[in-house]
Amino acid sequence: MFDALKDRFEKIFGTLRGKGRLSEEDVNLALREVRRALLEADVHYKVVKDLTDRIRERATGQDVLASITPAQQVLTIVFEELVAVMGSEPKPLTISPKPPTVYLMAGLQGSGKTTSTVKIASRLKGSHKPLVVACDLQRPAAVEQLRVLAEKAGVAFYGPQAGQTDPVQVARGSLKYAEDHLADLILLDTAGRLQIDEALMEELVRIKEAVPPQEVLLVVDAMTGQEAVTVAESFHAKLGLTGVVLTKLDGDARGGAALAIGAATGAPVKLAGMGEKIEDLEVFDARRMGQRILGMGDVVGLVERV
């Protein structure tokens, strides 16, 4: 798969080198390949349409530069457009000027919320005193899972008190606990939920109101297909997302969800989950993601040369 797109481009533009302009017909041929690559990567079909329209507009009628091949020229445009949707600069997690800083984690069932909560806490424990909070009182042993992971990571843990069944209460309780234990960063792990589950979505809103978060992070599995857009839009409409954690990128999913979510909500992907271990978390890199989505190797190097 690596560089297949570039090869196909070279075939399309092969005869054009160094003369004339890019004709609409040539560009359309190339865009068919782009469309294929993006759809195979699970980029939402509407986003694919928007993107290919924009690329067509930019590429058609361009003078073919003598210095590089037309294939590279169009590839560069494609790549720049992808990166533009995801935001080319890394977006670090923000810290509230007035402690404690609260992060609210949300997402579908099994997306990686609990794991990511602890990963983030662990990453920030050099500069802060994090407290992870078990607001998932639904899934069997969810509290225990967070407790075990927190212990492994060496970060403080807070869970439901005896008899508590309302996650909103737990979230509230964690504020007091954090104050007493000098924690300045509170991470709320919540139960997985479908975006169409009105009652559970309302529960998140109530948690958000009770403990206003600095960041609302949607945790999304990189293997998610076309529904990523609907999911992100719904969570965004309810909660106002400030960022996204894309998980399970250690696999071979191309991760088109990253693009779709960016286009649908404007919320930047901030972090990438790269494995099951606590240290397997990376700052999201839109340029590398662009390459991955297109299924190709070294475009970044190429773009820098242009």
Next chain:
Amino acid sequence: SRWEYGVAGLFSDDPVSEEFFEKLEEHLLAGDVGLELTESLLEDLRSFAKREKVGKASDLKQHFAQEIKDTLQRVPKMGEPLSFDGPLGVILLVGVNGSGKTTTAAKLAASFRKRGETVVLAAADTFRAAAIDQLRIWGERTGTRVIAQSPGSDAAAVVFDALQAVKSVGRGVVVVDTAGRLHTKHNLMEELTKIHRVARREVDPSCIETLLVLDAVTGQNGLVQAETFHAAFPLTGFVLTKFDHTARGGILLSLASRLALPVRYVGLGEKEEDLDSFDVDSFVEGLLSLKQEVPSDA
């Protein structure tokens, strides 16, 4: 919502037009059917429309739905609930992280118990934090015996113990909950092969079901997932989980037809009773939105 998802009037009484095919293509893509299969389905439909001189799009509906249903129904045992010919049955649940294996194990245990079978749950996820506790809670809720060792122990050994536990009572079913693993992790796939080997040594191979548990929201990666798991040790079928979601699970079309493996069950929620056998008709009607409209503002 920035985009509308409506497919209102897709199969309408309007004449079959290029726009109709475009809309249908988008609809299939939106359901995760994938470009390759979508294109080939549409090509077939186009030539059918031409050959039969079909005038109205509504006249294509029946034919198209039936074509898709046939692809699924051609697969032996499609939608059939599991049953075992021998005294000892094994259900091995495998899949990527978080797909719903543990919950499905509990649901299956509950359903076999309801039929009066002896069931043992094997806690072969010895890796993930609190995975054993999670299965134990399910064991209590469903009144099922759970065989477990301590975290970090050998998964195949747990399965061996569970098999012996059922053998000692004569007959029953062992439902094995395994750790989530990405198909790209070679050593973790090896662990599964080992579990499978233990099962084959102890049980008549025709009584071993190896089901890939697939989240309905999965996109095109589902294909390579299934193919890789299937290559490591033969899968015998699928469970589609989280189908209470709006996702249509279209990847199953390619999967079932390429691998010729049946979908046995669908998961429809987080409770033990939220498991149904897979129904081809309602799956295809859902995929084509023949039953109800996709909300235009999701």
